[in-house]
Amino acid sequence: MAPLTSLTTALLFSSLASASTIQFNIARNPAAEEAQLTRRQLTNLYKRAGTVNVALTNAENQGLYFANVTVGTPGQNLALQIDTGSSDVWVPSTTASLCGNAKEGGCPNGAFNSKSSTSFQDVETNGFNISYVDGTGSTGDYFQDTFKIGGATLNNFEMGLALDTTIGTGIMGIGYNTSEANIDTGNGTEYPNLPLAMVNAGAINSAAYSLWLNDLQATTGSILFGGIDTAKYSGDLISIKVYPDSQGGRTTSFTVAFTSLSATSSSGTDQLTPANYATAAILDSGTTITLLPDDIATSIFEELGATVSQQLGAVVVPCALAENSGTINYGFGGTGGPTIKVAVSQLVLPLTLTNGRTPTYTNGQAACQLGIQAAGDLPVLFGDTFLRSAYVVYDLENNRIALAQTDFNSTSSNVVSFASQGAPIPSATTAANEDQVTQTATGVPKVGTTGTADGTAAATYNPTATGLNAANGFAATSTSTSTGSKKNAAGAGPEPFAWSRVVVAGVSLALAGVGGGVFTLL
Structure with missing residues (x-):
């Protein structure tokens, strides 16, 4: 397309030469149009590359935000509460007594059956122990398995498996790995938690994420890893x-x-x-x-x-x-x-x-x-x-x-x-x-x-x-x-x-x- 100044000059010249209707025949260039479309697509791809966008559900508008994930092979569906104040991803086990106790609320957001996963690896028996000031908590093993979230797949991702828990839903801790439960208890060493594991897997470019919870009446929000x-x-x-x-x-x-x-x-x-x-x-x-x-x-x-x-x-x-x-x-x-x-x-x-x-x-x-x-x-x-x-x-x-x-x-x-x-x-x-x-x-x-x-x-x-x-x-x-x-x-x-x-x-x-x-x- 001609620059704006050249087009203005051409229109002025044509109006002076003749008062009759002027018809412009604009020749299309399919190759140029295709190249322009490709550039736009590449620009959008560049903006979105290295990010993982995850929808969040606000449970009953009460301020408990959950992300849907799958764990294991084949994948088992769970909803985990996001928590920037802790650092471990942990899931309740189907063998935990609470998950089978409807009177106590059970595990309404899903529990993980380790025996049903062909990629499950127990890496630290009795190594997982997280407690809360009100006396609730979870204990069990650290394990590695396939973890999928927002289209990203992490192989051999380390998590906690709550074999005994007083909390009926799993937690997706995404804070600093320096505050992982095994560090606080002195039972282990730091491991790549979710933000770092996503970087290591090439899913995101940097260990960072953005949180958009939306308003009190909204039932959904989002977390964007890497952007x-x-x-x-x-x-x-x-x-x-x-x-x-x-x-x-x-x-x-x-x-x-x-x-x-x-x-x-x-x-x-x-x-x-x-x-x-x-x-x-x-x-x-x-x-x-x-x-x-x-x-x-x-x-x-x-x-x-x-x-x-x-x-x-x-x-x-x-x-x-x-x-x-x-x-x-x-x-x-x-x-x-x-x-x-x-x-x-x-x-x-x-x-x-x-x-x-x-x-x-x-x-x-x-x-x-x-x-x-x-x-x-x-x-x-x-x-x-x-x-x-x-x-x-x-x-x-x-x-x-x-x-x-x-x-x-x-x-x-x-x-x-x-x-x-x-x-x-x-x-x-x-x-x-x-x-x-x-x-x-x-x-x-x-x-x-x-x-x-x-x-x-x-x-x-x-x-x-x-x-x-x-x-x-x-x-x-x-x-x-x-x-x-x-x-x-x-x-x-x-x-x-x-x-x-x-x-x-x-x-x-x-x-x-x-x-x-x-x-x-x-």
């Missing part, structure tokens, strides 16, 4: 440091510098952290809620008018809060670092009792759970109630995290792969003057719940400990964080936002039964 998808976020993708542990100097978790928090409503923005604030925080997809420092969490509770229900083990808000348009704004890496806005509507989670009913306030309002809790003695963790609003790139090669505002329900895709092993995050800029933090936690806590026969979570209820009277319908006054003087990291602090007006001070919960609604931290 980013520029159509899944808006604004700038900004890279910040991942910090090593203070003990030993190893990088074992996705610890970043959490440097600011503010709340925005129709009346304006309140800053909830002081100037020059910085604390270590872990980005963990296996944690369904977000655990913040106690003083900051208290400030948010006051802003939103939330109450702490000891008997439910949850921070409770009216479900009507989901209609509010306010945001909680998280900053990372200091000045010039990324800021992620989380809509208040994304923080209101369902709260269901073991009898299937929703608890209500005495004024008839339905009660829901707030997706933020105080960390207490646990590390600060940014779980799915934060991660849904962020497009997050985890770069294990360079110890970097890149964050951008997610584009909810995006139907477009523009995949760009990491150019090579150790290459920088594509399309990302680096935060300037990054604040420094120290990770003093010894590991990522793993808090679970007890599964009921119908697969829902069940909270522990002790009427004596909570002061409830079991004979009068379990009605009880919830503990309000709004009582007494306001605790605010920014000083005296602002007044609560308009959205807190839906809460009546000192309101009590009218409970028809106590149980469910405690969310699993994995």
